[in-house]
Amino acid sequence: MNKKVGVIGLGFHLPKKVLTNFDLEKMIDTSDEWIQTRTGIRERRIAEPGTGASDLGSEAAKKALRDAKLKPEQIDLIIVATLSPDMPFPSTACFIQDKIGAGKAACFDVSAACAGFVYGLAVAQQFIASGMYRYVLVVGAEVLSPLIDWKDRSTCVLFGDGAGAAVLGPVKKGGILSFHMGSDGACAELLCMPGGGSRHPTSPETVHQGMHFLKMKGNEIFKLAVRAMSGCAVQAIKKAKISPDAIDCVIPHQANLRIIQATIEKLGVPMEKVYVNIDRYGNMSSASSAIALCEAVEEKKIRTGSKVLMVAFGSGLAWGACVMEWA
Numbered sequence: 644m645n646k647k648v649g650v651i652g653l654g655f656h657l658p659k660k661v662l663t664n665f666d667l668e669k670m671i672d673t674s675d676e677w678i679q680t681r682t683g684i685r686e687r688r689i690a691e692p693g694t695g696a697s698d699l700g701s702e703a704a705k706k707a708l709r710d711a712k713l714k715p716e717q718i719d720l721i722i723v724a725t726l727s728p729d730m731p732f733p734s735t736a737c738f739i740q741d742k743i744g745a746g747k748a749a750c751f752d753v754s755a756a757c758a759g760f761v762y763g764l765a766v767a768q769q770f771i772a773s774g775m776y777r778y779v780l781v782v783g784a785e786v787l788s789p790l791i792d793w794k795d796r797s798t799c800v801l802f803g804d805g806a807g808a809a810v811l812g813p814v815k816k817g818g819i820l821s822f823h824m825g826s827d828g829a830c831a832e833l834l835c836m837p838g839g840g841s842r843h844p845t846s847p848e849t850v851h852q853g854m855h856f857l858k859m860k861g862n863e864i865f866k867l868a869v870r871a872m873s874g875c876a877v878q879a880i881k882k883a884k885i886s887p888d889a890i891d892c893v894i895p896h897q898a899n900l901r902i903i904q905a906t907i908e909k910l911g912v913p914m915e916k917v918y919v920n921i922d923r924y925g926n927m928s929s930a931s932s933a934i935a936l937c938e939a940v941e942e943k944k945i946r947t948g949s950k951v952l953m954v955a956f957g958s959g960l961a962w963g964a965c966v967m968e969w970a
């Protein structure tokens with residue numbers, strides 16, 4: 644690694660509308676008790692119809708720029724992690740660039756679903772460490788609500804909308820210590836949106852079959868998630884040359900509280916060190932770990948010098964972990 648690279652600004656944005664488990668009880672055959680016991684979720688945020696991922700992402704990005712004390716035109720690159728882009732193309736990063744006025748930046752999206760924010764940090768870090776760019780904006784932005792079949796109780800209770808953003812730049816001390824990432828394409832169809840791509844282009848038939856909605860085999864994903872999250876976290880900790888005891892704060896992807904608890908148990912880190920917001924927001928895919936990082940810093944659970952472990956898992960399958968010393 645040539646240069647120390649760290650997070651120098653953070654921001655997040657959430658839609659105002661709150662959808663509680665009690666609201667869902669009126670829409671489908673479910674209960675607050677079932678959802679809380681099986682997932683840990685109490686409520687989630689839902690964007691107004693017509694909202695794009697770039698609308699939430701650009702608000703988060705503006706806050707992150709203010710926090711970093713940078714002007715939009717100082718940003719060299721914008722990377723957006725999303726599985727709910729404004730459009731299949733162009734990239735949501737381009738829409739965000741326009742909305743925040745970062746005219747100098749190169750822009751692209753990364754497709755790594757719920758692990759996307761961690762993947763985005765890894766890509767950003769490479770560009771800065773190599774000296775090619777100085778300031779990179781990484782955004783995790785999702786409007787998942789239109790991708791959800793609101794009649795499918797096995798998925799619709801789980802997801803929410805939101806966006807988080809980080810500005811990365813050179814730091815004098817600490818910063819990113821390690822990454823570990825992996826994927827398993829053999830399990831690609833356990834969690835996917837089958838319609839609307841080149842294999843099954845949108846047609847009356849794909850719409851009739853609901854192929855434009857997220858499909859998930861939740862039960863099968865559960866065990867894979869625990870194994871992959873704990874495995875890659877162990878590797879990232881090893882690469883950072885620290886012991887698990889040295890971790891001050893864990894920012895896990897927020898898919899299910901039971902997945903988080905099982906992962907953390909395998910790592911041997913106490914739950915008090917884990918930041919959880921799934922109760923308030925559900926699973927916001929790439930935005931989940933981004934927003935959790937912002938909130939943990941805001942609540943001073945992460946301070947200068949804190950060792951932070953981020954770990955995420957999602958569709959792909961794709962997983963990733965990162966260890967940082969907070970700069």
Ligand SMILES: CC(C)(COP(=O)(O)OP(=O)(O)OC[C@H]1O[C@@H](n2cnc3c(N)ncnc32)[C@H](O)[C@@H]1OP(=O)(O)O)[C@@H](O)C(=O)NCCC(=O)NCCS
Pocket residue numbers: 672673674677678681682757796797798800834859861862863864865868898899902926956957958
């Ligand atoms: C989805 C998930 C919460 C389901 O929990 P589970 O304990 O595995 O539950 P199951 O799928 O085995 O379903 C158990 C029962 O609850 C029912 N059920 C499913 N959703 C329900 C709901 N919202 N309300 C009430 N009952 C529900 C099922 O129909 C099933 O009933 P049956 O036994 O009569 O067939 C869980 O599997 C999960 O979180 N998986 C990981 C998903 C994930 O993280 N995805 C994103 C990765 S980034």
